[in-house]
Amino acid sequence: MNRGVEIRELKKNFVLTRWKGFSRTVSEVVAVDRISMDVPEGQAVAFIGPNGAGKSTTIKMLTGILHPTSGNVSVLGFIPWRDRRKLAHCIGAVFGQRSQLWYHLPAGDTFELLSRIYSLNRSEFIRTRDVLIERFNLGPFMDTPVRKLSLGQRMRAEVAASLLHRPRVLFLDEPTIGLDVIARQELRDLICEWNRNDGTTIFLTSHDAGDIEHVAQRVVVINHGRVVVDDNVAAVRRKYLGAKILRVQFHDAPRPMVLSGVTTLHESGYEWKLQIDTAITPVRVVTAAVLDAGSVADIAVEDPPLEEVIARIYCESRKKVPI
Amino acid sequence: MTIMKSANRYLWIGYTAARSNLAYGGEVIYRCSFLTVILYIFLRLWKVVYAATGSDRVGGLTLPQMVWYLVITEAIYLSAPRVASEVDEDVRTGRLAVHLIRPLSYAGGHLSRAMGDRLVRFAINLTVGSVLALILVGPIPISALGIGMFFATLPAAFLLDFLGMFLIGLCAFWLESTSGLALLYTRTVMMFGGMFLPLAIYPAALQPILKVLPFASMLSAPGVMFVNPSLLLLKESIVIQGAAVAVFLVMVGFVQFVALRRLFSNGG
């Protein structure tokens, strides 16, 4: 039996009342428009889309906070809005923008509170907690008030807190927002480890392409309440994330450079911003050519912003007629 | 010429403060509902008391006069501006250090702002309270002269209250938090100023102390002057208010002096 997540024809309409003085107009907004998908247990799914696309509405229905207008959902065998509390024992959530750790106290105090909220068996809780402290490397600051921790330390503690009750499904909303490069990678590794080794199903919402590429195995793009792309990460990367942005700053005027698969997005003074289609020309070839073009002061290679990628995905998908 | 400019400046500060107060419509409604409840409850209280004593005068006042007395004292009490916390913040943020070079202008600025605040709130409270009193007990006999005498007691009352709060704010130099002291002050004003009960009703043993304290001048004096004005009372009030103001001014001056010394010795 598949005890992951099953969604069938999920639909959610909101009734919107607009008041202008004493007159009102009532309209219906379709937030989620017949979404269907299956997520097997143990999979890590990236759930992405622009703001207002219906992501959070869908997740609220998966966690039992919202009742759908129509459709069926089964999470770990439960109907979320009917068995909210029973389901809550088996799911966890981490919000990058909102902390569940008590700000003025050490993380350990929040852990103790959570053990009470989830009515955890004392010895089991201690065992799980100690494992988490070790694997998330929380030992050095377990007794430090959360307000004194760095953002990276705090997020590690947040994710650990969400795992204390050994949930089968973990919802992560922008977990790496604001983190520096090293902290981000550390957190991604930990989430990956928990997913691969412990079989925890991951639902990840993020605007960071790196998060998606490192953590998820599958990418689902939502726009206007519909699933627009549902594919594995490798395929999505190949089809849509094949572009890279290269920024270079020269000490003095560079020689002009022309390469296939490379488009100049912006050129001013001694600065270039290039877009590379990695399917045509690999990054190392372009970098070598750039280093040849002049005396380089600074050079950086980045992913294009995810918004752009999603916009492109949506444009392309519109060409296919939706059913 | 500079005095004119200063006066203009202070008037402008007061005017701006008054305007910003009127913007808080919600606060006005809140205060109105509170006033309604308090006046109603005390009307019931006094009705019971007057019925029990069997006379139509208690502490020299009739029942309607007692209710109007409360309207006045409440109008004054509820119009108090937040001088203490503002000065406290100035001390803590260090803004005070800049201003203390010219101590008169610092106090003066606060005073005009406070008065602007206070006058607007007082006017609103007085209007609402008067309407309520008219509905509940009807009018009481008043004369133009009486009203004039009443208004004559207000400036000193407001000034005294301001000086008291100013002093409390200055204590931020020595205390970790002045909010407790400020609360103690307002409650002392309430109790020893005779907000709910005219001071004449207080136990005889307390009368001498109450006469000496400045709080009577803040609430009870204007209150009694409105409902039962008399020239004798006015003369008494002016003398006491004048003395209180003088004492307070000396205290404020002294505290500012000590504070300045502490500021300069500690480097601010």
Place this chain on the structure above:
Amino acid sequence: MFRLFVDYLRLCAAYLRINMNAQLEYRGAFYTQVAAMFINDGAWVVFWLLFFTRFPVLHGWSLKDVMSLWATTTAGYGIAYGVMGNAHRRLAPAIAQGELDLWMLHPRAVLPHLLLGSTNPSAWGDAAFGYVIYFGFVKPNVQQALMFVVLSIVVAVVFVGFGILTGSLSFYLGNASTLSDQWRDISITFATYPPTLFEGKVKFLLFTVIPAGFISYLPVQSLRSMSIVDLLIAIAGALGVLAAGVGIFYFGLRRYESGNLISMNG
């Protein structure tokens, strides 16, 4: 059923512990607020002392009766908002700002869990004051003391129930914090005056729209008569207020879960 009750009691204890730890991180501020509330409540004791020195009886009530009234009201208020701080001014904004979602992710009934989430520091000043006044001023015997302890909890139930009721307005009226706060402040004001002052229509109001009667009248009645019947009536009244509040909350929660709370001003 009993195990569930014990489980929630343990949850309550855990929240009390963590709330107090959080408050004591900043001891100075905490003790200042407690002291401030003492001063506040103390001013009213001074008022009644002065009043009763001049007018010894008020419609059958003596100074001791008014002191008992203040003791039960402040003790109940303190216990209510000390333990369930989110019932005091926090429920309306929490609903309006979507904080309920976070509470609903936990395997707990939303309402009790949410209410336990914070403590109101000055409420502890009220609780301490109530007990100090009752034991220090009224000087009860053992039976009265026991009755007082029970009644302080009964009054706490009324305060919590009423806090839920007024806070739940946000489900129906958008961010109703100001309205909720005003309604509650007016009720508390009425609750601190001897209910014998009021009669007829107003007295009826005091047992319905402004539940001050459940706070000032029934509990003090029980203390004066020391009768179990009066106590049971007081308990029934308190449970009634609580039921009303809880009912209105969960009715609003159903609307919240269907997502039709959203209305915008064009």
